Amino acid sequence: LRVEALNHALRGIPEQKIVVTPLAADPFFTPEGPSPDGDPYVLFVGALQPRKEPSTAIEALSLVDDAPRLVLAGPDKGGRAEAEETARRLGVTTELRGHVSQDELAALYRGAACLVFPSRYEGFGLPVLEAMASGTPVVATTAGALPEVAGDAAVLVEPGNPVALAGGIERALADRDRLRTAGLARAAQYSWAETARRTLDVYREVLE
Numbered sequence: 001l002r003v004e005a006l007n008h009a010l011r012g013i014p015e016q017k018i019v020v021t022p023l024a025a026d027p028f029f030t031p032e033g034p035s036p037d038g039d040p041y042v043l044f045v046g047a048l049q050p051r052k053e054p055s056t057a058i059e060a061l062s063l064v065d066d067a068p069r070l071v072l073a074g075p076d077k078g079g080r081a082e083a084e085e086t087a088r089r090l091g092v093t094t095e096l097r098g099h100v101s102q103d104e105l106a107a108l109y110r111g112a113a114c115l116v117f118p119s120r121y122e123g124f125g126l127p128v129l130e131a132m133a134s135g136t137p138v139v140a141t142t143a144g145a146l147p148e149v150a151g152d153a154a155v156l157v158e159p160g161n162p163v164a165l166a167g168g169i170e171r172a173l174a175d176r177d178r179l180r181t182a183g184l185a186r187a188a189q190y191s192w193a194e195t196a197r198r199t200l201d202v203y204r205e206v207l208e
Contacts, residue, residue, distance in 0.1 A: 024129065052074075123145055128146065138154035150186065
């Protein structure tokens with residue numbers, strides 16, 4: 001993943017000494033199970049902070065014809081007030097849920113028309129895999145490690161561009177069946193057993 005190159009560039013750590021251990025979606029996240037009733041919605045998962053770009057998600061929804069409402073799940077880390085003001089100014093229907101339980105999050109993933117993940121930097125981007133494992137199409141950015149995590153199973157757009165993000169949302173809604181199938185297959189390629197195996201290999205190498 002790109003964290004390998006980043007550590008090499010910023011910290012001067014030789015690449016041969018860096019071992020990347022990808023994460024995985026918890027098996028709890030599956031397409032089977034309850035989901036919220038009511039009107040369709042697009043889901044944003046992550047802390048409300050500038051790096052995660054919640055306001056860009058709101059701006060993008062304002063550009064989508066007949067856009068679903070936007071549900072934001074995540075704690076406020078300094079971005080809630082801006083998100084609320086952006087939604088009010090643009091007339092976008094939003095629901096800020098704050099921190100949610102794992103049960104609530106799983107249901108929200110299952111019921112979403114798509115996940116929108118406009119982050120401008122991610123070392124991994126776990127919500128992308130959680131949504132895919134739940135059978136939910138993903139729209140993410142080309143920032144950080146996200147392209148390597150998502151592969152060709154998500155719609156990827158440049159970060160910080162509401163117009164591009166709006167187009168990505170429209171493509172995801174139109175191509176929902178293909179993205180659902182591709183996402184489930186992609187998420188299945190990651191497992192915590194593999195993460196543990198790679199981590200254990202590193203410990204063994206260091207201790208030898």
